[in-house]
Amino acid sequence: MSSATQPTHPSVWRLAWRQTLRDLRAGELRLLVLAVMLAVAALTAVSFFADRIQGGISRDARQLLGGDAVVASDQPTPAALVDAAAAAGLRTASTASFPSMARAPDERGGATRLVAVKAVTDGYPLRGRLQVRSVADGPVAPVDGAPTLGSAWKIAATGDFDGDGHADLVWRHTTLGTVLAWRMEGSSRLGSVRLFDEGKPWWRPVSAPDIDGDGRADLLWQHAVTGDVRVWRMNGFERVEAAFVRRVHSSWRALR
Numbered sequence: 001m002s003s004a005t006q007p008t009h010p011s012v013w014r015l016a017w018r019q020t021l022r023d024l025r026a027g028e029l030r031l032l033v034l035a036v037m038l039a040v041a042a043l044t045a046v047s048f049f050a051d052r053i054q055g056g057i058s059r060d061a062r063q064l065l066g067g068d069a070v071v072a073s074d075q076p077t078p079a080a081l082v083d084a085a086a087a088a089g090l091r092t093a094s095t096a097s098f099p100s101m102a103r104a105p106d107e108r109g110g111a112t113r114l115v116a117v118k119a120v121t122d123g124y125p126l127r128g129r130l131q132v133r134s135v136a137d138g139p140v141a142p143v144d145g146a147p148t149l150g151s152a153w154k155i156a157a158t159g160d161f162d163g164d165g166h167a168d169l170v171w172r173h174t175t176l177g178t179v180l181a182w183r184m185e186g187s188s189r190l191g192s193v194r195l196f197d198e199g200k201p202w203w204r205p206v207s208a209p210d211i212d213g214d215g216r217a218d219l220l221w222q223h224a225v226t227g228d229v230r231v232w233r234m235n236g237f238e239r240v241e242a243a244f245v246r247r248v249h250s251s252w253r254a255l256r
């Protein structure tokens with residue numbers, strides 16, 4: 001008596017393998033693999049392109065800011081914050097921005113224009129480089145560091161302080177209120193003297209008349225808010241005496 005052969009069921013794996021070979025021969029599977037490869041390539045390209053754009057935007061943003069981060073306020077930066085940044089080894093620079101009017105010299109037409117003034121401290125910008133255009137619509141040229149003296153300072157008065165026959169220049173920093181005197185000989189600067197640096201920008205030198213008649217210039221000041229007028233009697237570039245002259249209405253301004 002022979003035993004009958006029992007029917008066997010093909011394994012699931014074998015069936016799957018046969019099905020795969022059949023699909024491969026029919027070309028459907030190759031089409032599917034090609035579609036997957038195409039999708040992966042497209043996603044990789046888009047991701048790479050997005051990363052490049054993100055990097056470019058971040059780089060441009062840092063250059064626009066002049067640093068990696070900015071603390072903005074209408075008050076001076078708290079000293080504790082500056083100290084914490086210094087303790088962490090960070091480089092810092094301060095800026096102050098405000099709108100103003102600029103006027104060309106009379107010999108150049110005297111045109112006025114609304115301008116945006118930005119005063120900066122040493123070290124600015126921390127990232128990137130500034131570009132300067134010397135003439136309107138002219139080429140721009142990259143420069144190292146901040147703009148030179150003269151772009152954030154304005155001449156407040158002129159007078160011969162040391163009596164050498166050459167007019168000397170008094171500069172005032174428009175935001176910090178610092179006042180400097182340049183000892184001049186013709187168009188050459190022989191030296192610079194810091195006259196006022198007390199963080200009181202509302203006191204402004206307005207002219208340098210010879211108040212005491214010794215043949216050398218003295219310095220006349222006016223308070224920008226109260227209109228108070230004071231005079232510094234000078235010995236060369238040193239203040240000998242400061243005296244209150246009078247209070248005038250703030251709408252009146254002493255002229256040079």
Ligand SMILES: [Ca+2]
Pocket residue numbers: 159160161162163164165166167168183184
């Ligand atoms: Ca002089």
Ligand SMILES: [Ca+2]
Pocket residue numbers: 209210211212213214215216217218234
């Ligand atoms: Ca004098």
